[in-house]
Amino acid sequence: MNQVNVKVSFYLKKSEADADGMCPVMARLNVGKYSEAAFSVKLRVPQSMWNSGRASGKSVKAKEINNRLDEIRAMALSVYAELSAVRDGVTAGDVKSLLLGMAGEQATLLGYFRTFIENFAKRVGVNRTEGSLRSYRNAYKHVERFLLEKYNLSDIPFSALNRSFIDDYDLHLRTDCHLAPGTIINLTVQLKIIVGEAIADGIITVYPFAGYEPVRPKQKKRYLTAEELQRIMTTPLHKPHLYLTRDMFLFSCYTGIPYNDMKNLSKEHLLLADDGTWWIRSSRKKTGIEFEIPLLDLPLRIIEKYRDTAPDGRLFPMYCNSMMNLYLKDIARLCQIDCPLVFHAGRHTYATEITLGHGVPLETVSKMLGHSQIETTRIYAKVTDDKINADTRILDEKIAERFSVVI
Numbered sequence: 001m002n003q004v005n006v007k008v009s010f011y012l013k014k015s016e017a018d019a020d021g022m023c024p025v026m027a028r029l030n031v032g033k034y035s036e037a038a039f040s041v042k043l044r045v046p047q048s049m050w051n052s053g054r055a056s057g058k059s060v061k062a063k064e065i066n067n068r069l070d071e072i073r074a075m076a077l078s079v080y081a082e083l084s085a086v087r088d089g090v091t092a093g094d095v096k097s098l099l100l101g102m103a104g105e106q107a108t109l110l111g112y113f114r115t116f117i118e119n120f121a122k123r124v125g126v127n128r129t130e131g132s133l134r135s136y137r138n139a140y141k142h143v144e145r146f147l148l149e150k151y152n153l154s155d156i157p158f159s160a161l162n163r164s165f166i167d168d169y170d171l172h173l174r175t176d177c178h179l180a181p182g183t184i185i186n187l188t189v190q191l192k193i194i195v196g197e198a199i200a201d202g203i204i205t206v207y208p209f210a211g212y213e214p215v216r217p218k219q220k221k222r223y224l225t226a227e228e229l230q231r232i233m234t235t236p237l238h239k240p241h242l243y244l245t246r247d248m249f250l251f252s253c254y255t256g257i258p259y260n261d262m263k264n265l266s267k268e269h270l271l272l273a274d275d276g277t278w279w280i281r282s283s284r285k286k287t288g289i290e291f292e293i294p295l296l297d298l299p300l301r302i303i304e305k306y307r308d309t310a311p312d313g314r315l316f317p318m319y320c321n322s323m324m325n326l327y328l329k330d331i332a333r334l335c336q337i338d339c340p341l342v343f344h345a346g347r348h349t350y351a352t353e354i355t356l357g358h359g360v361p362l363e364t365v366s367k368m369l370g371h372s373q374i375e376t377t378r379i380y381a382k383v384t385d386d387k388i389n390a391d392t393r394i395l396d397e398k399i400a401e402r403f404s405v406v407i
Contacts, residue, residue, distance in 0.1 A: 004032045006080050008073040010053045012045065021046050025069075029076055029092045037092035039099075041072050067154040071108060074153050075099060078160035107203045108155040110147070113140050113194050129286060139190035146172045158198055161208040170214060181215050188214055223348035224337070229253060231335040241319070242334075245327040248318055251302045252346025254354060255293050256369050259324065259343045260285045265315040270303075293368045296396045355395065 007030045012023040025043040030036050045065060049055050055065040079099050083090040117136050124133050146169050147153045156165075169191070173184045188209075198204050224232070233250065237243050252262060261284055271279045278300060281292045295303075303315060310317040318324070324343045332341040339345075347369070355365045 004084070006031050006077060008076045010041070010069055012047060012050050013040075014047065017047065018044075021048065023047055023050070025065075027072060027076070029095055031080065031090065031092040031095065035092040037096040039096050041069070043068060070152075070154045071157070074108075074151075074156045074160055078157050082159065107158050107198065109158055109161065109194075110140070110144060110155040112158065112198055112203070113143065116194055116197060127288065135186070136190055139187050142173065142177070142187055143169070143191060149176065158204045161195065161204065162206075163208055163211060166208050166212050170212070174215075185214050185216065188212075222345055223352045224253070224341075224345060226353055228335070228337050229349065229353065231337065232331060235335045237331065237334060242327055242331055244317070245319065245324055246331055247302050247305065248316060248324065249328060249331075249343060249346050251299050251316070252343065253349045254296050254299045255280065256347050256350030256355075256365075257282075257291075257293070258286075258347050259318075259321045262316065263314070263318045266313045267315065268313070269315075291368060296399065298399075354399070 009028045009030075011026055011028065013026050014023050017023045022044040023046075025041045025045055026038055027041050028036065028038050043065060045055055049057060049062060049065075054069065055062040076095055076099055080090060080095050083094055117133070117140060120128055120136060121133055124130055144154075147156055150168060150172060166188075170184065170188065173179045173187060179187070192209055195204070195208060199207065232246060237246060248262070252258065255262075257265070257280070261282060264285065265280065265282065269280050269282045271281055273279060273294075278295045279292055280295060281290070283290045306316050319327070321343060325341075328341040328343060331337075332339065351365055351369060355368070
């Protein structure tokens with residue numbers, strides 16, 4: 001089947017210029033060599049601003065005009081693509097009729113994305129985080145750049161989204177932006193969320209991501225083995241900032257508390273049970289889900305070591321996360337640990353080596369970590385505080401036999 005050339009261009013209807021030199025802008029749609037149609041785009045532009053089918057200059061007004069022209073071109077091409085997908089012989093008149101019959105403000109990808117971000121921003125501090133907002137803004141910038149570089153468009157109607165668009169976006173992220181597979185997955189997932197919201201709102205009915213599967217990065221070990229943990233606890237580090245980093249990391253390894261939640265821990269999160277067991281009870285900053293952890297001997301000794309050294313009643317004087325991760329690289333090198341050690345590995349170590357590896361039930365670990373669910377068959381499993389306490393008493397005895405550290 002021969003590919004039909006479809007072109008949309010714009011010109012001024014100078015015969016209808018007003019006293020101020022403002023002329024209506026017209027669109028000319030050509031389908032193949034012989035089918036042509038023209039229609040008004042409902043804009044008026046001064047002749048002095050017009051050059052080669054576009055508004056010239058860098059003014060806000062010129063940018064608004066050109067953005068609107070780009071949207072109209074994209075809508076016209078989208079309408080032609082939709083019509084020609086179901087029948088042959090689509091004419092410029094067919095496209096014009098359908099285009100002019102559509103709502104004046106067809107939902108566009110970036111326009112909808114901006115509205116989503118605006119609404120998301122209002123929920124930051126309530127049930128959304130500033131970090132997630134930054135991620136969506138970053139994803140928006142990537143889509144915006146892709147539209148400009150790939151299609152020379154400032155936006156695109158939702159109706160133009162298809163599997164080819166998704167594949168091209170994936171390729172752009174991989175080859176033009178040189179992003180890692182994990183980053184590409186994050187960016188495409190965020191675009192999926194926007195598309196999913198548009199489907200829920202009834203804006204589109206066809207899911208353009210159907211059949212799309214991004215290249216996934218090779219799975220890396222994200223936790224420490226017992227031997228690696230032992231080396232971190234016993235290797236001389238010689239520098240105070242490395243010892244502080246090590247102690248904070250070990251606290252995470254033995255409690256499963258991630259950096260953002262750990263830096264916000266204060267004395268009010270420490271609770272003493274009737275049987276003499278110390279607990280940490282708090283909630284995840286990321287999800288708001290509560291977690292509760294009975295403290296083993298090592299975390300208690302770390303708390304005591306840094307008592308009253310942090311401001312505002314905080315438990316620990318922690319460096320920023322990036323500095324922690326930088327210092328952990330030094331610690332890994334000194335301890336001959338061959339993996340890119342980061343602070344979040346402490347949480348994975350707690351889940352794998354410290355708890356599940358010592359027989360603590362999955363339900364118990366899920367509650368201590370503050371997870372919303374584990375697996376479908378156990379989603380309603382409830383674990384009592386007494387069960388957690390009993391499980392970790394056994395765990396404490398086992399770890400005391402295997403590990404030693406000087407605090």
